[in-house]
Amino acid sequence: MAKLMNRLLLKRFTLLQSFILLCVVMLIAVLVVITMEFAWAENLRLRFGETDWVLPSLVAAVLLTVATGIVTMAVLFYRWKLKRPLELLKRASENISANDLSFRISYDSRDEMGELIAVFENMRSQLEKNVKTLWRSVEERKQLNAIFAHDLRTPLSVLKGNAELLATYLPEKKLSEEKVLDLIHTMNLHILRLESYAEAMNSIQRLEDVPVHHQSMDTISLMALLNDSAEQIARQFGIRFISSMEYDNAVIHVDPHIVMQIFENMVANGVRYAASQVYAHYDIQQGTMKITISDDGPGFSDEALYKAVLPFYRGEVWDASEHRGLGLYVCKVFCEKHEGILQVANGPYGGGSVTASFRTQVDK
DSSP: OHHHHHHHHHHTOOHHHHHHHHHHHHHHHHHHHHHHHHHHHHHHHHHHOSOSSHHHHHHHHHHHHHHHHHHHHHHHHIIIIIHHHHHHHHHHHHHHHTTOOOOOOOOOOSSHHHHHHHHHHHHHHHHHHHHHHHHHHHHHHHHHHHHHHHHHHHHHHHHHHHHHHHHHHTTTTOSOHHHHHHHHHHHHHHHHHHHHHHHHHHHOSSGGGOOOOOEEEEHHHHHHHHHHHHHHHHHHHTOEEEEEESSOSOEEEEOHHHHHHHHHHHHHHHHHHOSSEEEEEEEEETTEEEEEEEESSSOOOHHHHHHTTSTTOOTTOTTTTTOOSOHHHHHHHHHHHTTOEEEEEEOTTSSEEEEEEEEOEEEO
16 A cells, blocks of 8 residues: 555655645544544543543544644655655765766656756756866867977977078078078968967867868979978988979969978978988879878887877887877878878888878869
8 A cells, every 4th residue: 555655646646736645645544543532532431430631631642643643744745755856866966066977867756856856867967068078178179289389399490490590601601692581481481380370279179170271382382391391300300301202393272381280290200210311202193192201210010000190199209208199190180171181001111101192273
């Protein structure tokens, strides 16, 4: 009977309906008991005659019965309708206070407590989504800042090298006017890149949000600019840089900043592992531009062939304190943004080889 009542009260009725039902049932029970008490008092009067203690005893018994009925009704109402949902809400609140949002809360009832727990579960679910979104945004921002810091090194190194070159040879007039203008032009391009970085850091939340701005550039000028950056990078490591090209001069439509970032990260990765030289090969055909950077180092391990393009993968690089494992990941993302791919392999004669390819319009 108790289980049936419990099931009925928990599953079918609202709090008000359950309260009214308990009141009716308890009122009936109290009236039955009081009727029995009046019968008991009448029996006592018939047995002992008119005495002074029968009436007070009857009043006390009736009051005790009413009080017991009220307390019993309150206890049953609490146990059947409030105890379990309150325990669920308390446990859920403790989990939230402990920053644990991975739990689930449910209460199989159609009353107000069931609705309250359903609303609480919706709130928990939305809070969990918001927290995950926030943490993902924070991690993406940290990763993006690390990538910007990583990519700022090359233009700064180029500016530093060119400034030292001018400071050393310009006073002695060992540089021609054409060479000076060429150095100033290169420095100006890298200053524009730094300005672009600074602006992007304020507006971009993810690396994938970096915009692509296609510009028309002749291949000779672009390759010269890339080779100049590569020579600056290679010189810092004492590595020789060699390049070759399989296409005559033409006009291509690319984002030069993104191409330079891809190229410089590939070269920086190559010189880090090279024994003596790094080789760049440019190839433009059928609307696709390919840049391959090869080195004469030990090549990629089996693990690195699969993980080299993952963010923060460092392998066993000797300068792990400075190398953050972001270079090839940046290349991969930017190649994909430029409708291309990044391929990592080992050369036929040893050494690592990284090829970046992206679509471009070619005008002869």
